[in-house]
Amino acid sequence: MYDETTTSGLIRAATPVGTRAGYMPGFGNDFETEALPGALPQGRNSPQRCAYGLYGEQLSGTAFTAPQHRNERTWCYRIRPSVKHVGRFVRIDMAHWKSAPNVIPDVTSLGQYRWDPVPHSDEALTWVTGMRTMTTAGDAGAQSGMAAHVYLVTASMQDEYFFSADGELLVVPQEGRLRFCTELGVIDVEPKEIAILPRGLVYRVEVIDGPARGFVCENYGQKFELPGRGPIGANCMANRRDFKTPVAAFEDRDAPSRVIVKWAGEFHATEIGHSPLDVVAWHGNYAPCKYDMRDYCPIGAILFDHPDPSIFTVLTAPSGVEGTANIDFVLFRERWMSMENTFRPPWYHKNVMSELMGNIYGEYDAKPKGFVPGGISLHNCMLPHGPDNDAFMKASLAELQPEKLDETMSFMFETRFPQRLTEFAARTAPLQDDYVECWSSLRKRFTGAPEGDWS
Numbered sequence: 001m002y003d004e005t006t007t008s009g010l011i012r013a014a015t016p017v018g019t020r021a022g023y024m025p026g027f028g029n030d031f032e033t034e035a036l037p038g039a040l041p042q043g044r045n046s047p048q049r050c051a052y053g054l055y056g057e058q059l060s061g062t063a064f065t066a067p068q069h070r071n072e073r074t075w076c077y078r079i080r081p082s083v084k085h086v087g088r089f090v091r092i093d094m095a096h097w098k099s100a101p102n103v104i105p106d107v108t109s110l111g112q113y114r115w116d117p118v119p120h121s122d123e124a125l126t127w128v129t130g131m132r133t134m135t136t137a138g139d140a141g142a143q144s145g146m147a148a149h150v151y152l153v154t155a156s157m158q159d160e161y162f163f164s165a166d167g168e169l170l171v172v173p174q175e176g177r178l179r180f181c182t183e184l185g186v187i188d189v190e191p192k193e194i195a196i197l198p199r200g201l202v203y204r205v206e207v208i209d210g211p212a213r214g215f216v217c218e219n220y221g222q223k224f225e226l227p228g229r230g231p232i233g234a235n236c237m238a239n240r241r242d243f244k245t246p247v248a249a250f251e252d253r254d255a256p257s258r259v260i261v262k263w264a265g266e267f268h269a270t271e272i273g274h275s276p277l278d279v280v281a282w283h284g285n286y287a288p289c290k291y292d293m294r295d296y297c298p299i300g301a302i303l304f305d306h307p308d309p310s311i312f313t314v315l316t317a318p319s320g321v322e323g324t325a326n327i328d329f330v331l332f333r334e335r336w337m338s339m340e341n342t343f344r345p346p347w348y349h350k351n352v353m354s355e356l357m358g359n360i361y362g363e364y365d366a367k368p369k370g371f372v373p374g375g376i377s378l379h380n381c382m383l384p385h386g387p388d389n390d391a392f393m394k395a396s397l398a399e400l401q402p403e404k405l406d407e408t409m410s411f412m413f414e415t416r417f418p419q420r421l422t423e424f425a426a427r428t429a430p431l432q433d434d435y436v437e438c439w440s441s442l443r444k445r446f447t448g449a450p451e452g453d454w455s
């Protein structure tokens with residue numbers, strides 16, 4: 001079966017038996033997939049003439065010489081080589097998609113901040129024009145750090161394609177459904193799922209259910225990978241098989257089209273006469289994927305104390321310093337709390353890493369009010385934070401029983417670099433001016449007597 005046509009018009013390869021339609025299971029696998037029989041060369045990458053008159057082309061995701069266990073590349077067999085998909089570039093303006101370094105002199109990034117959900121407007125916004133950068137960290141040109149964005153998408157890209165040379169994008173939907181029609185296949189995402197779009201991969205984004213809102217972590221550094229589990233062993237947390245990579249899908253479509261490229265923090269457009277989504281077959285380990293966060297198996301304390309949130313790491317992007325991530329993507333999802341004689345919510349703390357959080361749905365235990373679905377908070381490098389007064393009192397006085405934190409999903413983009421607010425985050429997005437007041441009624445309970453004052 002090679003003629004499965006998606007509703008977006010792309011011709012898709014057969015799905016491996018027993019797997020979810022349109023996807024192949026595994027994270028970082030060496031995949032192979034073809035949308036026409038015999039399109040994928042066997043036993044070699046560069047036959048003298050490829051089947052169907054296709055062009056062979058390598059997409060490198062790491063340096064040629066990267067260590068074997070980190071080396072990523074994919075061989076594509078396509079109707080035209082990519083060099084025909086880009087012509088002369090014209091610089092274009094993209095007012096709200098910012099890259100590090102982006103230091104605004106009169107904006108103070110030092111602080112604890114929280115925002116209500118960024119609202120939609122009446123404007124038709126695509127994946128590219130609807131991207132709103134909230135923070136940037138590090139330096140895109142130095143290939144370290146990240147940017148945190150909110151996307152507000154109401155319109156599909158038509159005869160328009162995009163790729164970023166600056167980094168991979170980790171997409172965290174919060175509202176609506178999107179379809180990523182990529183060179184390597186089609187990925188549909190909705191809230192509770194995430195997707196990774198590798199650096200350099202060309203795609204267009206269609207709205208399946210709009211308006212769509214969500215969060216994006218743009219990773220300028222080394223790619224996201226699964227964290228080592230240490231003594232936890234070979235299972236739990238995010239399991240490799242639950243990641244899904246699309247089967248090959250292509251379109252052979254002639255139409256005046258535009259490719260937008262993000263490169264060194266700048267945006268450029270180039271005109272072409274056909275769709276660049278023309279990869280008929282591919283094999284390799286550099287590919288987009290998606291993951292359903294309901295498949296994440298949380299590990300936690302089963303007797304006492306609140307462990308560090310690193311136990312909830314879904315993906316980590318290493319920096320040069322061992323154990324100190326360029327970015328950790330951390331998930332706070334439904335789980336049981338059963339610790340005895342324990343203050344169960346997050347403790348008060350100061351962290352060398354800077355923590356940007358987003359709420360996908362439900363209530364977050366440290367902030368029962370104010371941190372709402374679609375909302376964002378930022379606790380920057382070395383700035384103290386923790387439960388608000390209500391959460392502190394409730395957790396301190398609770399009769400402790402096993403309790404399920406149900407209907408909840410929040411996440412954190414945690415980076416070793418300080419995060420800088422953009423002009424949009426500081427002046428346009430719905431910043432909660434009174435956020436720091438959530439700690440103001442935490443009063444002194446010290447009396448000099450061991451029992452303290454809990455009245």
Ligand SMILES: O=C(O)Cc1cc(O)ccc1O
Binds near residue numbers: 347349366385
């Ligand atoms: O600040 C936060 O809410 C995130 C967080 C959660 C947790 O369980 C422990 C530490 C931490 O930074």
Ligand SMILES: [Fe+2]
Binds near residue numbers: 351355379
């Ligand atoms: Fe924190």
